[in-house]
Amino acid sequence: MFFSAECCDAHEGQIHRTCVTAATMHIQMAARFLLVRSSPSRVISVSQTRHLSTKAAQSVELTSERYPDVRRGNFSKLNPGHISFFESILGKNRVLTDRADVESYNVDWMKMVRGASEVVLKPKTTEEVSKILKFCNEENLAVCPQGGNTGLVGGSVPVFDEVILSTTLMNEIISIDEVSGVLVCQAGCILEVLDNYLSERGLIMPLDLGAKGSCNIGGNVSTNAGGIRLIRYGSLHGSVLGIEAVKADGEVIDCLSTLKKDNTGYHLKHLFIGSEGTLGVVTKVAIHCPPAPKAINLAFLGLQTFEDVLKTLQLAKHSLAEILSSCEMMDNPTMQAVTQNLKLKCPVEEYPFYMLIETSGSDSKHDEEKLSKFLEEAMSSNLVRDGTLTSEPSRIKQLWQLRERVAEGLVHDGYVYKYDISLPSKMFYAAVPKVAEMLRETKAMRVTGYGHVGDGNLHLNVTSKQYEHDLDSLIESYVFKWTSQVRGSISAEHGIGFKKPKVMHYSKSQSAIGLMQQIKKLMDPKGILNPYKVLPE
Ligand code: FAD
Ligand code: 2HG
Ligand code: ZN
Numbered sequence: 001m002f003f004s005a006e007c008c009d010a011h012e013g014q015i016h017r018t019c020v021t022a023a024t025m026h027i028q029m030a031a032r033f034l035l036v037r038s039s040p041s042r043v044i045s046v047s048q049t050r051h052l053s054t055k056a057a058q059s060v061e062l063t064s065e066r067y068p069d070v071r072r073g074n075f076s077k078l079n080p081g082h083i084s085f086f087e088s089i090l091g092k093n094r095v096l097t098d099r100a101d102v103e104s105y106n107v108d109w110m111k112m113v114r115g116a117s118e119v120v121l122k123p124k125t126t127e128e129v130s131k132i133l134k135f136c137n138e139e140n141l142a143v144c145p146q147g148g149n150t151g152l153v154g155g156s157v158p159v160f161d162e163v164i165l166s167t168t169l170m171n172e173i174i175s176i177d178e179v180s181g182v183l184v185c186q187a188g189c190i191l192e193v194l195d196n197y198l199s200e201r202g203l204i205m206p207l208d209l210g211a212k213g214s215c216n217i218g219g220n221v222s223t224n225a226g227g228i229r230l231i232r233y234g235s236l237h238g239s240v241l242g243i244e245a246v247k248a249d250g251e252v253i254d255c256l257s258t259l260k261k262d263n264t265g266y267h268l269k270h271l272f273i274g275s276e277g278t279l280g281v282v283t284k285v286a287i288h289c290p291p292a293p294k295a296i297n298l299a300f301l302g303l304q305t306f307e308d309v310l311k312t313l314q315l316a317k318h319s320l321a322e323i324l325s326s327c328e329m330m331d332n333p334t335m336q337a338v339t340q341n342l343k344l345k346c347p348v349e350e351y352p353f354y355m356l357i358e359t360s361g362s363d364s365k366h367d368e369e370k371l372s373k374f375l376e377e378a379m380s381s382n383l384v385r386d387g388t389l390t391s392e393p394s395r396i397k398q399l400w401q402l403r404e405r406v407a408e409g410l411v412h413d414g415y416v417y418k419y420d421i422s423l424p425s426k427m428f429y430a431a432v433p434k435v436a437e438m439l440r441e442t443k444a445m446r447v448t449g450y451g452h453v454g455d456g457n458l459h460l461n462v463t464s465k466q467y468e469h470d471l472d473s474l475i476e477s478y479v480f481k482w483t484s485q486v487r488g489s490i491s492a493e494h495g496i497g498f499k500k501p502k503v504m505h506y507s508k509s510q511s512a513i514g515l516m517q518q519i520k521k522l523m524d525p526k527g528i529l530n531p532y533k534v535l536p537e
Pocket of ligand 3: 452
């Protein structure tokens with residue numbers, strides 16, 4: 001074993017140089033590790049937009065005013081007859097029209113966009129969704145599907161007065177097969193609720209992200225969310241076995257297969273995964289859930305250079321192999337955003353870069369041995385300068401907060417310009433110092449680089465006190481072009497939403513965009529589903 005837990009119990013919360021075995025003493029000279037035992041920490045889930053007061057919601061500039069170039073489509077305006085019809089399907093309680101009730105559904109989590117919808121519909125069943133969409137299609141009413149409203153590209157709220165179709169009451173868990181690990185549930189189930197339900201059965205959800213306390217599985221599927229365990233469990237295109245969705249005209253498409261292997265015809269479910277509510281409303285999901293790991297370890301490391309980060313990643317992949325379940329990085333300005341704005345405590349001394357490396361396996365002895373060997377090598381070759389290592393669940397949660405709450409920490413600065421890009425590993429961090437240099441004399445407050453380094457997904461974020469149009473244009477004109485030049489993707493995991501249709505061409509050919517437009521036309525001829533999103537005009 002690399003560290004003695006008993007020994008470190010006595011030195012809880014501090015970095016201690018003499019509590020390791022003789023075999024690891026030389027490593028102790030180079031860096032300082034501690035197998036931590038600590039008191040349980042509070043699990044903090046992302047705050048919900050839903051709790052925004054009407055006043056706070058209304059302080060956000062209307063999308064139609066901030067982006068005057070976007071014109072309202074030729075859709076009908078909501079009238080009392082429409083409301084009566086919705087009430088006849090859902091009853092009065094599940095049709096929200098009161099301004100105070102509706103307003104928080106109009107504003108996204110980042111307070112970046114605000115629509116002007118006058119109604120929120122809250123169906124509970126697929127049949128109700130089908131009736132709503134059939135009616136909206138006939139009446140030419142535009143619809144914005146919404147799950148937990150944690151999306152980061154402005155896709156989950158209306159741009160103008162679209163009807164909001166919220167799936168939050170579609171929260172039934174339908175079945176679990178404990179042998180195959182296949183879970184079937186409605187689209188409005190909250191990710192964390194599903195994870196808790198599964199943990200009682202020795203299983204876990206194959207995805208995990210900072211918004212788990214609010215986001216819905218339907219929203220995850222519709223955005224093809226990635227998160228912090230993609231490196232281990234792959235993308236939702238692999239884990240989702242089946243989908244039930246309702247097309248714009250109300251037709252229910254039943255592709256709710258629960259089989260791992262099913263090569264019967266075109267794989268239609270993939271059309272709904274990542275289509276961000278533009279091709280149909282996802283109503284049910286069948287998903288493959290892996291067994292819960294019996295042993296989890298988390299190392300929080302301090303590193304001197306980005307080159308060291310890359311080398312450590314490579315070493316982790318080779319040495320930890322099948323037990324590696326997460327590999328994340330943060331630069332120092334990112335760390336400052338969470339320590340300054342959220343008052344979280346960094347567990348190691350100040351370094352230019354930090355990494356979180358997690359292992360999940362079934363045999364703690366085996367995993368600890370592997371991890372020890374990896375850390376010994378990383379430290380003796382001077383890649384890792386400082387760190388803390390824990391297998392204590394409450395401490396693991398506490399350390400993960402430093403990474404999972406970055407988005408929340410940045411929002412505290414005021415306005416956040418977000419770039420979620422996929423890059424070849426050598427170029428992963430290259431744009432961050434360039435952007436920082438470019439913005440030196442501007443109103444930018446912070447330039448941060450962090451993300452899923454194990455998957456080549458950088459989150460480049462810039463903050464300013466309030467929205468600055470010039471800053472927005474300056475960063476955009478550089479980042480997307482540069483990303484395209486190095487053959488990256490301008491959206492790695494957050495999608496296109498309202499913010500990025502105009503820049504999709506940087507990552508997709510005209511022929512690919514053309515085919516997407518044809519598919520949209522086929523599935524939603526009147527374009528009522530989430531207009532102004534994903535596809536360029
Ligand atoms: P919403 O925000 O409500 O909607 C997102 C999009 O999906 C919208 O276009 C909406 O119209 C559509 N949609 C929602 N439900 C349905 C449905 N049932 N049928 C059809 N369309 C639907 N993303 C990552 O990929 N990785 C991360 O690590 C990650 N971390 C995050 C951390 C924080 C703190 C936050 C706030 C967000 C994070 N996200 C991350 C963004 C991510 O896209 C969402 O959190 C999540 O996947 C969206 O789910 P939601 O239920 O909130 O969907
Ligand atoms: C994360 O990985 C999310 O924390 C949010 O995808 C990323 O804040 C961001 O840009
Ligand atoms: Zn992310």
